[in-house]
Amino acid sequence: MVEGQGGSRSAIAVKLIAFKFMHRRAFLASLAAGSTYASAADRPNVLFIAADDMNNNLGCYGHPIVKTPNLDRLAAAGVRFDRAYCQFPLCGPSRCSLLTGLRPDTTKILENNIAPRDTMPDVVTLPQLFRTNGWRSVRAGKMYHMDVPGSVGTNKWDDPPSWDVALSPPGAEQHTQGERGNVITARPNGWQWVAFPGEGKDQADEGATALALEAIGKGTPAQPWFIGLGYLRPHLPHVAPARFFDQYPLSKIPEPFNPAGDRDDIPRASELAINTRANDMGMTTGKEKREAIRAYYASISYMDWQVGRVLEALETSGAASRTLVVFWGDHGWHLGEHHRWHKRSLFEESARAPLILRAPGRRGNGKASKSLVEFVDIYPTLAELAGLRGPETLEGQSLTPLLDNPSRPGKRAAFTQMYGPKDVVGRAVVNERYRYICWTGTHPGEELYDHRKDPREFTNLAAVPAQAGVLKTMRDTLDAGWKASRAAW
Numbered sequence: 001m002v003e004g005q006g007g008s009r010s011a012i013a014v015k016l017i018a019f020k021f022m023h024r025r026a027f028l029a030s031l032a033a034g035s036t037y038a039s040a041a042d043r044p045n046v047l048f049i050a051a052d053d054m055n056n057n058l059g060c061y062g063h064p065i066v067k068t069p070n071l072d073r074l075a076a077a078g079v080r081f082d083r084a085y086c087q088f089p090l091c092g093p094s095r096c097s098l099l100t101g102l103r104p105d106t107t108k109i110l111e112n113n114i115a116p117r118d119t120m121p122d123v124v125t126l127p128q129l130f131r132t133n134g135w136r137s138v139r140a141g142k143m144y145h146m147d148v149p150g151s152v153g154t155n156k157w158d159d160p161p162s163w164d165v166a167l168s169p170p171g172a173e174q175h176t177q178g179e180r181g182n183v184i185t186a187r188p189n190g191w192q193w194v195a196f197p198g199e200g201k202d203q204a205d206e207g208a209t210a211l212a213l214e215a216i217g218k219g220t221p222a223q224p225w226f227i228g229l230g231y232l233r234p235h236l237p238h239v240a241p242a243r244f245f246d247q248y249p250l251s252k253i254p255e256p257f258n259p260a261g262d263r264d265d266i267p268r269a270s271e272l273a274i275n276t277r278a279n280d281m282g283m284t285t286g287k288e289k290r291e292a293i294r295a296y297y298a299s300i301s302y303m304d305w306q307v308g309r310v311l312e313a314l315e316t317s318g319a320a321s322r323t324l325v326v327f328w329g330d331h332g333w334h335l336g337e338h339h340r341w342h343k344r345s346l347f348e349e350s351a352r353a354p355l356i357l358r359a360p361g362r363r364g365n366g367k368a369s370k371s372l373v374e375f376v377d378i379y380p381t382l383a384e385l386a387g388l389r390g391p392e393t394l395e396g397q398s399l400t401p402l403l404d405n406p407s408r409p410g411k412r413a414a415f416t417q418m419y420g421p422k423d424v425v426g427r428a429v430v431n432e433r434y435r436y437i438c439w440t441g442t443h444p445g446e447e448l449y450d451h452r453k454d455p456r457e458f459t460n461l462a463a464v465p466a467q468a469g470v471l472k473t474m475r476d477t478l479d480a481g482w483k484a485s486r487a488a489w
């Protein structure tokens, strides 16, 4: 069994850890103004779905192989954001930023295994804003940081004031019985894939779905709900029913492509930041890499299937027409690009992540937006859609103009930052055409990529004399900061 988990897998339903937090802070009332809705029945529910380490390899984002029929349907009924960027490509810092509406420089959470209130005792989180205004707030699975697989089933770095009910379903994770292999031989504990028979009642994501279904079933028009539904997959270990692996014959999975010498122009800091994972995580054969990719894809389809069950229950409940549905990945994930397998990178595959938002009745539903948006924008967007006023200190912008007109220009630039081992500090900015990365600390360096000519970021233009003008513009954009790149609305 997973360390610290205890109990038999068959008894997961009754082994869920429940926490009720009854206290409310009086000061919140002054920060979180009341709803503008005339009656409680007008207030929308929020189904807030996160997937862990989820890059943009979804069918609805145009992936040629990955099958995600349920998320594809959600995207077809909502607005799909094609250029949404996380603020920090690591679970804990990204989630804390998104859930507080504040950037990592403000949250001061730049590493995993820190609870939001460790650095921000008086912060008003997104679910807390809803809770304080009368929504029933439920956490099902991973919302704030949870070390996977090490702390699955615990609430170590949760934020109690965010929730009326908070449950961390335990999961068998890498101990699941089934066909298996190592993604990285040097770290077998959790860095594995498992294709298991049956439906997986011993998986944490199954428990999260069960809780979400229960919470939706308990919903009433008199009290709206906010359900934070956090799936662990496709995060390692890549554990999924065998039938999802079977959707991806190994012969159909291409090996990662990298041109010769690609890494020659990548600064030392970037390689240090992602650590040994820049070296194909020790994988040496094409078969190993294809197996790792297949397992990631299978985990995505498994997560998608779970999402589908919840969306179906929402439809059946009759509440869909008064429910906002959001799907997001906390950051991206490399699958061999630049010989990288992981996050903690400021390349596109790691900094960009999916964001789909379905708000009933919006004119942009069914369309995609190529406008630049940031995850820090999600908080003010949902607050506005629910008629709530968030704290004045929020550092994002409501995206509601894009929900009606997805082709409208968005932000002038999006910002992602990172701190790594060995005093590595990186800041990245993307605009309509270019990505610029500035590394400071003991290993300074710069990167500049032209997405129009080089969308896979193979050629670093920072040292090319003819690009000096672009380089200066991007340096200036980064130095001017996020306030100078806000959308015009």
Ligand SMILES: [Ca+2]
Pocket (backbone or CB within 6 Å): 261, 262, 263, 264, 265, 266, 457, 458, 459, 460
């Ligand atoms: Ca290169």
